Each structure stands twice: as structure tokens, then as C-alpha cells.
Amino acid sequence: MAENEWNRRKFIKTAAVLGTSPLVGGANVTQKQNDSTESELSGLVPRRPLGRTGVEVSGMGLGGYHLGSAETDQAATEIVAKALDHGVNFFDNAWEYHDGLSEERLGKALRGKRQQAIVMTKVCSHGRDKKIAMRMLEESLRRLQTDHLDVWQIHEVIYENDPDLIFAQNGAAEALLSAKQQGKVRFIGFTGHKDPEIHLKMLSHDFPFDTIQMPLNCCDATFRSFETQVLPEANRRGLAPLGMKSLGGSGEPVKAGAITAEQGLRYAMSLPVATTISGVDSMAVLDQNLRVAVNFQPLAASEMQSLRDHCRLFAADGHLELFKMTTKYDGKVGREQHHFPTVEQLPL
Amino acid sequence: MTQSSGSSIPLRKFGHSDAQVSALGFGGHHLGEAPDEKTAVEIVHQAVDGGITFFDNCWEYRRGKTEIWMGAGLKGRRHKVFLMTKTCPHGRDADLALSMLEESLRRLQTDHLDLWQVHGMAFDNDPDLFIHPKGAAEALEKAKKDGKVRFVGFTGHHSAKVHLGMLQTGFPFDAVQMPLNAFDANFKSFECQVLPELNKRGIAALGMKPLNGHGEAIKNGVVTAAEALRYAMSLPVATTITGMDSLEVLHQNLEIAQSFKPFSEAEMQQLRDRCKQEAADGRYELYKLSLKFDNPEARLAHNFPLDNQQSEVQDMLGAQQNTGHPFPERKF
Numbered sequence: 001m002a003e004n005e006w007n008r009r010k011f012i013k014t015a016a017v018l019g020t021s022p023l024v025g026g027a028n029v030t031q032k033q034n035d036s037t038e039s040e041l042s043g044l045v046p047r048r049p050l051g052r053t054g055v056e057v058s059g060m061g062l063g064g065y066h067l068g069s070a071e072t073d074q075a076a077t078e079i080v081a082k083a084l085d086h087g088v089n090f091f092d093n094a095w096e097y098h099d100g101l102s103e104e105r106l107g108k109a110l111r112g113k114r115q116q117a118i119v120m121t122k123v124c125s126h127g128r129d130k131k132i133a134m135r136m137l138e139e140s141l142r143r144l145q146t147d148h149l150d151v152w153q154i155h156e157v158i159y160e161n162d163p164d165l166i167f168a169q170n171g172a173a174e175a176l177l178s179a180k181q182q183g184k185v186r187f188i189g190f191t192g193h194k195d196p197e198i199h200l201k202m203l204s205h206d207f208p209f210d211t212i213q214m215p216l217n218c219c220d221a222t223f224r225s226f227e228t229q230v231l232p233e234a235n236r237r238g239l240a241p242l243g244m245k246s247l248g249g250s251g252e253p254v255k256a257g258a259i260t261a262e263q264g265l266r267y268a269m270s271l272p273v274a275t276t277i278s279g280v281d282s283m284a285v286l287d288q289n290l291r292v293a294v295n296f297q298p299l300a301a302s303e304m305q306s307l308r309d310h311c312r313l314f315a316a317d318g319h320l321e322l323f324k325m326t327t328k329y330d331g332k333v334g335r336e337q338h339h340f341p342t343v344e345q346l347p348l
Numbered sequence: 349m350t351q352s353s354g355s356s357i358p359l360r361k362f363g364h365s366d367a368q369v370s371a372l373g374f375g376g377h378h379l380g381e382a383p384d385e386k387t388a389v390e391i392v393h394q395a396v397d398g399g400i401t402f403f404d405n406c407w408e409y410r411r412g413k414t415e416i417w418m419g420a421g422l423k424g425r426r427h428k429v430f431l432m433t434k435t436c437p438h439g440r441d442a443d444l445a446l447s448m449l450e451e452s453l454r455r456l457q458t459d460h461l462d463l464w465q466v467h468g469m470a471f472d473n474d475p476d477l478f479i480h481p482k483g484a485a486e487a488l489e490k491a492k493k494d495g496k497v498r499f500v501g502f503t504g505h506h507s508a509k510v511h512l513g514m515l516q517t518g519f520p521f522d523a524v525q526m527p528l529n530a531f532d533a534n535f536k537s538f539e540c541q542v543l544p545e546l547n548k549r550g551i552a553a554l555g556m557k558p559l560n561g562h563g564e565a566i567k568n569g570v571v572t573a574a575e576a577l578r579y580a581m582s583l584p585v586a587t588t589i590t591g592m593d594s595l596e597v598l599h600q601n602l603e604i605a606q607s608f609k610p611f612s613e614a615e616m617q618q619l620r621d622r623c624k625q626e627a628a629d630g631r632y633e634l635y636k637l638s639l640k641f642d643n644p645e646a647r648l649a650h651n652f653p654l655d656n657q658q659s660e661v662q663d664m665l666g667a668q669q670n671t672g673h674p675f676p677e678r679k680f
Binding site: 159160161162164223224256316317318319322325326327338339340341345346347348 | 439471472473474476535536626628629630631634637638639640650651652653655657
């Protein structure tokens with residue numbers, strides 16, 4: 001994972017720079033690019049309904065993985081505080097991020113502010129039974145310094161047989177229901193970055209999910225698309241769609257010069273989702289995100305279409321969505337449970 | 349192990365053509381794993397003597413080493429075999445594909461190929477790039493018209509959908525190569541989705557990866573090499589291509605192929621069922637889920653990152669150091 005993290009960090013710096021540089025590519029999207037000033041960030045990130053839950057969340061959410069990549073605990077605390085100040089209330093995490101560090105940092109940063117936040121974390125049983133899932137929940141609650149989660153999701157549903165394992169007797173689906181019954185979690189869902197068909201297989205079980213997380217970006221629209229295959233189905237069922245990987249996971253489309261970070265974020269946030277989760281490991285990146293999210297104005301349908309058209313050729317072979325085409329973004333615990341080689345043995 | 353000279357392997361029809369090929373094919377990639385050229389030549393000699401007529405290779409395998417060694421091994425024996433190699437434009441144009449053909453012919457020391465295939469259809473846009481004006485389809489047509497190749501086809505190990513996309517281009521392929529094994533039957537299956545379509549169209553089906561690429565399932569005791577090979581050879585294919593990097597492996601394969609009796613349908617189903625659970629997440633078919641088996645040539649053409657652990661990449665790096673020897677051996 002070390003190289004992975006390094007790549008992500010390296011990108012964030014690039015993206016932060018590109019975010020304030022002139023637009024590249026031919027997309028018919030124009031947006032004023034300014035230096036970051038506090039006055040510019042006056043205002044809040046607008047709220048949206050979280051599906052049918054009755055809860056409202058900020059249109060941009062703070063990704064938990066990158067909190068573990070921030071330089072120090074203090075830096076993470078400051079990122080969370082500033083995000084809250086600007087109206088960000090949706091906080092993502094996962095039991096397995098940085099072996100628990102991401103959850104610990106979020107727990108610390110939300111001390112005294114827990115009631116302002118919609119806290120989500122994910123269970124990483126990866127096909128194992130309910131008991132292991134419930135044990136992970138207790139660990140997550142302890143690290144997050146809270147007695148309940150707002151959203152608890154099954155992490156990384158990316159292997160073909162995951163739906164079968166999750167819905168097997170005594171599987172993770174039962175853990176979600178138990179936790180909800182016990183009042184330890186308010187809402188439940190699942191996540192995955194691999195294949196729309198696996199998401200649809202999960203939905204076909206008609207399980208009472210509240211949320212569903214998926215990669216949504218302007219390259220996805222024309223390549224093995226969650227946007228066209230899963231998002232409408234999630235909305236039809238009244239689930240709250242949570243977008244992620246708006247910049248390709250590590251900013252691949254930005255580094256390739258296909259889009260700017262701002263275009264990528266704006267596109268993802270303009271989709272019919274409850275929130276777009278974006279990882280932040282520094283104030284520079286937070287400012288970049290807030291410049292888009294504060295007082296957010298969605299792209300017009302025609303602007304979205306021209307961005308999709310622009311990205312279509314880049315997207316055609318999947319090289320800007322490595323999470324769909326390679327094993328690069330597949331986590332350690334899931335690989336172990338599915339007897340896949342480690343990331344060192346199988347980087348891509 | 350028996351010395352197999354004079355024995356024979358069943359021959360099968362090559363699609364709708366008059367040609368026949370041995371039911372077991374000699375995979376080119378593993379020839380590059382032999383310790384030296386002398387051993388490689390000996391492996392090729394004994395393979396021909398043992399009744400293998402189908403020889404597989406590829407322009408990009410080990411930066412040409414496997415074609416050169418196979419060419420040396422087939423010297424004086426070229427007329428006894430059905431020689432295939434592959435071109436590696438990976439979406440690039442027909443001229444590049446044709447220049448690779450000239451190189452392959454030179455390395456293989458021959459003036460024609462029996463089968464020339466476009467290598468490694470992997471990405472969703474590969475069918476479009478293939479059939480696009482000036483794409484590799486034009487190279488296949490020209491090479492056939494010029495008499496440099498008898499038959500043409502394509503290969504790939506990623507996606508049955510991409511294979512079907514290639515067929516939908518309407519190009520008149522003579523052969524199609526794909527991974528076929530008892531794990532494939534239950535996971536993103538070429539056997540279920542592509543093989544029946546080829547048989548319907550009279551296109552020669554070429555199976556590969558009968559042992560899942562590197563034999564992981566055999567090392568882990570899920571199936572034996574004999575079962576795996578027999579399963580693949582029992583499918584309705586013209587040949588099953590498998591790699592042989594030593595005389596020991598060659599002899600083992602020859603023994604299975606020379607005494608080959610197809611599994612009954614019930615036996616095949618039993619083996620599929622035995623593999624089903626471990627097939628379900630693709631752990632034994634990483635070529636469908638990762639870029640592990642995709643050569644640098646394919647990755648570069650499609651802007652995917654390289655993997656420094658890959659043998660071809662190691663060969664590229666090794667080639668930068670002048671050791672005074674051809675094909676410097678990799679050091680780890």
C-alpha cells in the first residue's frame with residue numbers, strides 16, 4: 001500500500017496546482033478560477049437529502065482514507081474543523097483505512113462536534129461472517145469515539161462472489177440489520193469500485209439498503225458506467241447514492257490533462273447523488289474542493305454532455321479508471337480473504 | 349518419462365479449412381524460460397518428434413527471444429509444423445503490424461506463417477481500433493493476399509465481451525484464441541460465451557491457459573496437471589496451447605496428449621463443479637481481472653502503467669545494460 005499512498009499524495013499536490021491553472025482540453029465548461037481567499041469561501045456547502053432517510057448531508061463529503069495520509073493528527077483535526085465550518089457534514093471512513101488511523105483521527109477531530117456530523121464508516125469482513133462484522137463495528141465505534149454511526153456500509157463489494165457471500169446465512173447483511181436494530185447504526189449501505197453488474201446483483205436482493213456508494217466521474221459515463229447502469233436504479237429505489245473517485249482515484253484524468261480537478265468535482269457533484277466524497281490530505285486540497293462546493297452551482301445538462309463527449313475517447317480503454325481495470329485500488333484485507341496476491345505481488 | 353520419438357498426437361481440423369493441427373499446441377512464451385538456446389532447440393526438436401505440429405509464438409514475447417529460439421529449433425523442420433505467431437499493434441496502425449510481421453518471419457527463419465493473429469485484445473475499444481480505417485484488420489488482409497500468412501485470427505485473455513466485439517466487426521477470422529480451463533467455465537466464461545459462437549461460425553477455436561497461466565491451481569492442489577490439460581483438450585477446440593519450458597514438462601504433456609481420451613460430459617461437469625467455488629472470485633484467473641499478463645507493448649499503447657516485475661519489463665531494463673551477451677538473463 002505504501003506506493004499507493006505515495007501516488008495518491010503525489011497526485012493531490014498536482015491536482016491542487018492544476019485546480020487553479022487555466023482549463024485544459026476542449027470541454028465546453030467555463031468556471032471562474034481564482035486564488036483561494038477566505039472571502040471567496042464565505043458561504044456553505046449546500047445540503048441535500050440522504051435518500052429517504054430524512055437526514056440532510058452536504059453535497060460534498062470528506063473522504064476518510066486521505067485523513068490518514070495527512071501529515072499529522074493535528075493537520076487532520078484542522079481539515080475536519082475547517083470542513084465543518086464551511087458546512088461539510090458528511091464524513092467517510094472505513095475500518096481498514098491505514099489500519100485504523102483514519103478512524104482514530106476522525107474520532108479525535110470530531111470530539112465535542114459529533115452531533116454536527118453525519119459519520120459513516122465501512123465494515124471490512126470481505127465475505128466473512130456476521131460475528132467478525134460486529135466485532136469490527138465495535139472497533140470502529142471505539143476509534144471514532146462515538147456510540148453510534150449514522151451510516152455503516154459494507155466495504156469494497158468488488159469480487160464476483162461477494163454478493164453471494166454477503167447474503168449467505170450469517171453473512172454481513174445480517175450484521176447490518178442487527179446493528180440497526182440495536183441502535184448502533186442509523187442507516188446501512190454498501191460500496192464498491194469495480195463493476196456495475198456486481199452493484200446491480202447486490203440490489204437484486206431487495207435488501208433494505210439506505211445508501212449505495214460508487215465511482216462517479218466524467219470518464220465513468222462512457223466506460224462500464226455506474227452512472228448509466230446503477231445510479232438510475234439506486235434513485236428509482238430511493239437509496240441515497242454516494243459518489244466517489246470523482247478524479248479517477250488518484251487524479252489520473254487530471255494528470256493526463258483530460259480535465260481539471262475543478263471540472264471533475266463539478267461534474268460529479270452535478271449528478272443526482274446525495275454527496276460526492278472526496279479525499280483531502282491538506283488545506284490546499286480542502287480549499288480546492290471548497291471553492292467548488294461552497295455555494296455550489298450545478299453544471300447545465302449540456303455542459304455535462306460536452307464533458308462526457310470530451311472524455312469519451314480518454315475513457316474508451318479504461319486507463320483513467322484503473323480501479324475498474326486493474327487491482328491497484330483493491331485493499332489488502334479483501335485480497336487476503338479472496339486469496340489474491342498482495343499489492344506488492346500484483347500492483348495492477 | 350518416456351522418450352516419445354515416433355509417437356503421435358491426435359490431429360484435428362483447423363476450423364472449416366483443410367488444414368489439420370495437433371490437439372496439443374506448443375506455447376511460445378515459456379520457451380523463453382528455458383535456460384539457454386541449446387535447451388530451447390532441444391525442446392522444440394523433441395516436441396516435433398513427439399507429434400506436436402501446432403507452434404505458437406508472438407512478436408512481443410521476451411523481446412523476440414522466443415521467436416529466435418523457435419526459429420532455430422524449427423530449422424529443417426519448418427515443413428512439419430503449423431506455425432503461428434502474433435502481431436502486437438495493440439490498437440495502432442496496419443503498417444506497424446506489417447513491420448512486425450517482417451521481423452517475426454526473419455526471427456522464425458521462414459517466408460510464411462500458417463497463422464498470424466492480432467495479439468492481446470484486452471480493452472473495450474480494441475475492436476473499434478482493429479476495424480478502424482488503417483487499423484490492424486487491413487494488415488491481416490494484406491498479409492494473407494500477399495501469401496505471407498495462410499490464416500488470420502486474434503487472441504485475448506481478458507474479456508469474453510471484447511472477443512464477441514471482435515467477432516461483431518464482421519472481419520473474416522480463421523481462428524480465435526482464448527483461455528479455456530475448468531475455472532473459466534464458471535467465471536466470466538469464454539467457454540460459455542465465445543466458444544459456441546466460434547463453432548457455429550466454423551472458426552478454429554484455440555484454447556490457451558489450460559493450467560491457468562502459471563499453474564497456480566495445480567500448485568495449490570485443486571486440480572492435477574493431467575486433469576486440467578485433459579479438460580481443456582476435451583472441449584470443441586482445434587488445439588490447446590500450453591507452455592513448455594523444460595524437457596520434463598514437454599514429456600509430461602506429450603504423454604497426456606499421446607494417450608488422450610476425451611472426458612465424458614459427466615466427468616467434465618464434475619471437474620467444473622469441483623473448481624466452481626474457487627473460480628467464483630477469479631483468484632485463479634488473474635488475467636481476466638488484472639494486467640498481470642499484459643505485456644508492456646499493450647500497456648504503453650493504451651496508456652496503462654508498466655509493472656517493473658514483469659519479465660518483459662525486466663528484459664527491457666536488462667537490455668540497457670551491455671553485458672556482452674545476447675538476452676542478458678534477469679537478476680533478482
